[in-house]
Every structure is written in C-alpha cells, then in structure tokens.
Amino acid sequence: MLKKPLKSLKVGRDKFFDILRANNLLIIPKRSYHITTNSHHRFRKHKNLILDYQINKPNQVWVADITYIGSRSNPTYLSLIADAYSKKIVVHHVADKLNTQSSLLALKNALKNKKVNLGLLIHHSDRALQYCSNESKITGEEQY
Structure with a gap:
C-alpha cells in the first residue's frame, strides 16, 4: 500500500x-526462553545476604547461575560462577543434564582456589532447585 x-x-x-x-511503531518480537529456574519448590530458600551488602573487592561474593547452550531439542547446561566485583568467571562446568551435581561440581572446582578467604565468601544464586536441594548441603570437612 x-x-x-x-x-x-x-x-x-x-x-x-x-x-x-x-516513532515507536515497530513491533518488538518476544524472545522465547528456555526456563532453567524453578523458584517454587519445597526446599529451603536461604536469605538474600547481598541485598544491602557493599561489594568493594574481589572474592567477597560469587554469583552462580545456569543457562542452556546448544539447541532446544538437545540442550547442554552451562553452570557458571562469577566474581560479583570483577565480573570475571571463576569457574564453569558443562553438563548434559540440569541437576544439582553439576552446580556442586562447579562450586567445588571454584573452591580449590586457595587465595580465597572462605570465611568471608558469599555464594549467591537465584535460589533455583539446584542450589536449594538437600543434595547441595555441604557438611563436616567439606563445609565452606
């Protein structure tokens, strides 16, 4: 016309x-997302410790998240832990399944860094099932 x-x-x-x-007349297409977060679960959700926390140096807060890579029909899941101050990736782990073990493996590999003061470190996540399940409880000599 x-x-x-x-x-x-x-x-x-x-x-x-x-x-x-x-003139804001274009229609912005909606992106379809592959949902990896389930925050409505029966497991304990920990308090948000960084809500009013001032991050002023590296290795105070590590932020964890999971995303999918690859195709939607056969996704692979990438678990990342990043330093909230420097925005650098501390560790990553790629797995075929979206499960707690992948998140725990990423955390255990990140904690092998001996330069981190574990007493002052906060591990922050979106409180998805992988981070709140009973399997993610670390006890005894593995407590961090």
Missing part, C-alpha cells in the same frame, strides 16, 4: 523502518 507514496517521497525500506523505529 505504501510502496508508491514512499517511492515518490524517495523513502526506501531502510529509511521507512528508521521512521517507524523513531
């Missing part, structure tokens, strides 16, 4: 979309 009037105004496809964008 607009092809002839736009051509007479010397407005091509790209300029036309620039005009639509400038």
Whole structure:
C-alpha cells in the first residue's frame, strides 16, 4: 500500500523502518526462553545476604547461575560462577543434564582456589532447585 507514496517521497525500506523505529511503531518480537529456574519448590530458600551488602573487592561474593547452550531439542547446561566485583568467571562446568551435581561440581572446582578467604565468601544464586536441594548441603570437612 505504501510502496508508491514512499517511492515518490524517495523513502526506501531502510529509511521507512528508521521512521517507524523513531516513532515507536515497530513491533518488538518476544524472545522465547528456555526456563532453567524453578523458584517454587519445597526446599529451603536461604536469605538474600547481598541485598544491602557493599561489594568493594574481589572474592567477597560469587554469583552462580545456569543457562542452556546448544539447541532446544538437545540442550547442554552451562553452570557458571562469577566474581560479583570483577565480573570475571571463576569457574564453569558443562553438563548434559540440569541437576544439582553439576552446580556442586562447579562450586567445588571454584573452591580449590586457595587465595580465597572462605570465611568471608558469599555464594549467591537465584535460589533455583539446584542450589536449594538437600543434595547441595555441604557438611563436616567439606563445609565452606
């Protein structure tokens, strides 16, 4: 419908979309997400310790998360732990399944770093099932 009037105004496809964008007339497509977080579970959810916490040096707070990589039909799950101050990845672990063991393995590998003061370190996550399950309780000599 607009092809002839736009051509007479010397407005091509790209300029036309620039005009639509400038006037907020473009429809932004919704992204479909692969949900990896289930925060509505029966396990204990720990208090958010970093809500009003001032992070001013590395290795005070580690932030953990899980995302999927690959295709939706055959996803692989990437568990990441990043330092909240420096934004550097402390450790990563790739697994075929979305489970607690993958998150624990990533944490145990991250804790092998002897330069970290474990008494002052906070491990923060989105409180998904993998981080709150009974399997994720660390006791005795493994307590961090």
